[in-house]
Each structure stands twice: as C-alpha cells, then as structure tokens.
Amino acid sequence: VPKIYTKTGDKGFSSTFTGERRPKEDQVFDALGTTDELSSAIGLAREFCLDQGHSFIEELDTIQCVLQDVGSNIATPLSSARDSHIKRTSFGAEPVSELERWIDAYTEELPALTSFILPSGGKSSATLHLARAVCRRAERSVASIVRAGEADANVAKYLNRYISHHSKILCSTVV
Numbered sequence: 001v002p003k004i005y006t007k008t009g010d011k012g013f014s015s016t017f018t019g020e021r022r023p024k025e026d027q028v029f030d031a032l033g034t035t036d037e038l039s040s041a042i043g044l045a046r047e048f049c050l051d052q053g054h055s056f057i058e059e060l061d062t063i064q065c066v067l068q069d070v071g072s073n074i075a076t077p078l079s080s081a082r083d084s085h086i087k088r089t090s091f092g093a094e095p096v097s098e099l100e101r102w103i104d105a106y107t108e109e110l111p112a113l114t115s116f117i118l119p120s121g122g123k124s125s126a127t128l129h130l131a132r133a134v135c136r137r138a139e140r141s142v143a144s145i146v147r148a149g150e151a152d153a154n155v156a157k158y159l160n161r162y163i164s165h166h167s168k169i170l171c172s173t174v175v
Contacts, residue, residue, distance in 0.1 A: 106168035
C-alpha cells in the first residue's frame with residue numbers, strides 16, 4: 001500500500017506545479033492555502049444553504065469547482081512554467097463572465113441594498129458571510145502574484161466578482 005506522506009515538505013519547502021521548490025511561506029502557497037480555505041468555507045455554507053432550500057446551491061458547487069482551476073493557475077508561476085503547464089492551467093475570462101451574469105440576474109430580482117448586512121441571520125447566512133470574508137483575504141493574497149505576472153489576471157477578477165456575487169446571495173437569504 002503506497003503511503004500518503006512523502007516527507008518532501010519536512011524541511012519547510014514545497015513544490016509548485018512546475019516542480020519549482022519554494023519555501024512554504026511563499027506567497028504562492030499562502031494564496032493556495034487561502035483559496036483552499038475559501039472552498040472549505042463555501043462547502044460549509046453550502047450544507048447550511050441546502051438545509052434551507054436556497055436556490056443557489058448549483059452556483060456554489062460551480063464556484064467550488066472553478067476554485068480548483070484558480071488554485072491550479074496560482075500553483076503554476078508563469079516565470080517557471082513551460083508552455084505545457086500554461087496550457088493546462090490557464091484561467092480565462094469565461095468564469096468571470098459567468099459570475100457577472102449571476103450578479104446581474106440577482107441585481108434584477110432583488111431590492112437595492114440600502115445598508116450593510118451584519119454577519120448573522122442564521123447558519124446559512126452567517127457561513128456565507130464567513131466565505132465572503134475569506135474570499136477578501138484570498139483576493140489580497142493573490143493580488144501581488146497577479147501584479148508580478150505570475151498568475152493570470154482573471155484569477156484576481158474572479159475572486160473580486162465572487163465577493164459581489166456573495167453580497168447578492170446574502171441579500172437573497174435575508175429577503
């Protein structure tokens with residue numbers, strides 16, 4: 001039976017998808033960890049939203065899947081990537097456009113937001129707030145990587161639109 005541990009990270013280094021070894025505290029691994037935490041927070045929120053019968057469960061499922069692609073892109077620093085890496089992990093504009101379509105649909109359906117929504121309102125709403133806050137941190141952790149040209153700009157755009165999307169679905173859990 002193969003072991004699930006490799007011991008390759010025991011000295012504080014880990015590998016990117018390109019095979020480059022970097023310290024575990026590198027910005028790339030910080031962004032990967034925060035993006036993973038975001039997906040976990042969405043998963044928790046999803047379970048509470050499912051219990052409440054909210055209509056946006058499929059959107060949360062899609063977002064979690066797209067976050068895997070976000071992570072692949074982050075884990076492939078462009079400075080050490082070969083063309084084959086870039087081809088497998090590029091992150092295009094379509095996921096951003098999909099979030100924008102969802103946001104636009106919610107904007108049409110829901111009343112205008114006139115005040116801040118406090119992080120409460122039941123388990124589904126509170127966990128969606130948590131996911132939104134984790135996404136803000138993910139967006140900050142990705143910004144410098146994108147600015148340095150090490151990840152696709154659409155990764156940062158996606159995280160930014162996700163925050164807007166969550167603000168809209170939070171309104172729908174309160175209305």
